[in-house]
Amino acid sequence: MRFRLPSIADVKDHILTAVFLLMAVTLMVGRYQGGLDNLRKVSVTLFSYLEEPLSNIRVYRQALKTNTQLRKQNVLLLDELNRLRAAEQQNRRFREMLQFKRSSELSLYPVQIVGKELNQVANSLTIDAGTNQGIKQGMPMVSADGLIGKVIITSPGYSQVMPFFNTLFRLSAKLQTSNAMGIISWDNESISELQLNYIPQTISVDSGETVVTSGSSNQFPPDIPIGTVVRTEQLEGKETQKVFVKPFANLHTVAEGFIIKFKPDTSIKKLNKQYEDLLE
Numbered sequence: 001m002r003f004r005l006p007s008i009a010d011v012k013d014h015i016l017t018a019v020f021l022l023m024a025v026t027l028m029v030g031r032y033q034g035g036l037d038n039l040r041k042v043s044v045t046l047f048s049y050l051e052e053p054l055s056n057i058r059v060y061r062q063a064l065k066t067n068t069q070l071r072k073q074n075v076l077l078l079d080e081l082n083r084l085r086a087a088e089q090q091n092r093r094f095r096e097m098l099q100f101k102r103s104s105e106l107s108l109y110p111v112q113i114v115g116k117e118l119n120q121v122a123n124s125l126t127i128d129a130g131t132n133q134g135i136k137q138g139m140p141m142v143s144a145d146g147l148i149g150k151v152i153i154t155s156p157g158y159s160q161v162m163p164f165f166n167t168l169f170r171l172s173a174k175l176q177t178s179n180a181m182g183i184i185s186w187d188n189e190s191i192s193e194l195q196l197n198y199i200p201q202t203i204s205v206d207s208g209e210t211v212v213t214s215g216s217s218n219q220f221p222p223d224i225p226i227g228t229v230v231r232t233e234q235l236e237g238k239e240t241q242k243v244f245v246k247p248f249a250n251l252h253t254v255a256e257g258f259i260i261k262f263k264p265d266t267s268i269k270k271l272n273k274q275y276e277d278l279l280e
Contacts, residue, residue, distance in 0.1 A: 107261040109134065110256065111256070112256050121188055122168070123166050124152075124160050124166070125148070126158055126159070126160055127161060129158070130155045130159045131156050132157060135261075136154065139259050140260045141260070143249050146227065146248030146249045147248075148161065148251070148254065149161045149169065150169075164184065164226075165186050167185075169186060171183065171213065171217070172213065174212060175205060175211060175229070176209065177210075181216060182198040182199045182243070183198055184226060185197065192246060193246060194244070195244060196242070196244075197243075199243050201241045205232050205243055206229065208228055210228055211228065212224060227247040227248050229245055
């Protein structure tokens with residue numbers, strides 16, 4: 001089958017139609033050129049008015065995204081800052097404890113406080129050492145600041161300590177300047193003061209004087225710092241005065257300390273027992 005190319009006569013109608021359409025479009029464009037220009041101006045003006053709010057919306061969305069990222073970064077930085085501050089405080093306490101241990105001739109075992117009960121009369125502390133570490137009932141607990149309390153209950157891995165803010169706590173103490181001895185106790189009336197009782201009124205007691213353990217009771221080693229004198233109270237009808245003492249150690253903030261592996265002299269215990277038997 002032969003393929004025949006169309007002749008000009010066959011397509012002339014199509015050519016004429018295309019030419020007329022092109023002329024019509026040209027005339028229409030030329031006739032309405034002013035309208036097109038006006039439409040173009042209106043479009044440009046409209047887009048110029050819409051550009052600013054649309055750009056503001058884009059800027060606002062970008063600002064929201066940036067603000068969210070900044071808040072997250074701020075939280076991370078605050079967390080890092082708090083951890084650095086906590087590490088700094090812990091390092092400071094460890095340096096103080098290390099210095100205290102180096103300067104002390106006592107047998108000290110470092111412990112951490114893992115539990116506190118400081119909202120009642122029978123306050124107590126729980127430490128992470130027990131009989132497995134050689135901790136025994138009656139051993140004193142101290143911090144780098146001073147006396148904390150004494151061990152009252154032990155278990156293989158933990159022990160319970162009676163702090164000085166306990167109505168059952170009693171300890172023989174003395175004024176460092178005059179060596180006048182008395183008994184340290186707590187009356188549950190103030191959460192910041194201890195009382196040193198049985199100090200004779202004839203003894204001059206100055207504010208700021210240091211109170212330490214006396215060692216006479218054979219329970220604690222002598223000269224462990226307890227606190228400083230803040231005021232005195234004369235007791236009417238008695239020959240003694242009450243001395244109020246502010247402890248060096250803060251039970252609410254202390255987190256570490258030492259157990260003094262102190263063993264009372266059994267010979268002194270025997271002498272005291274023999275004396276008591278003689279008085280019966």
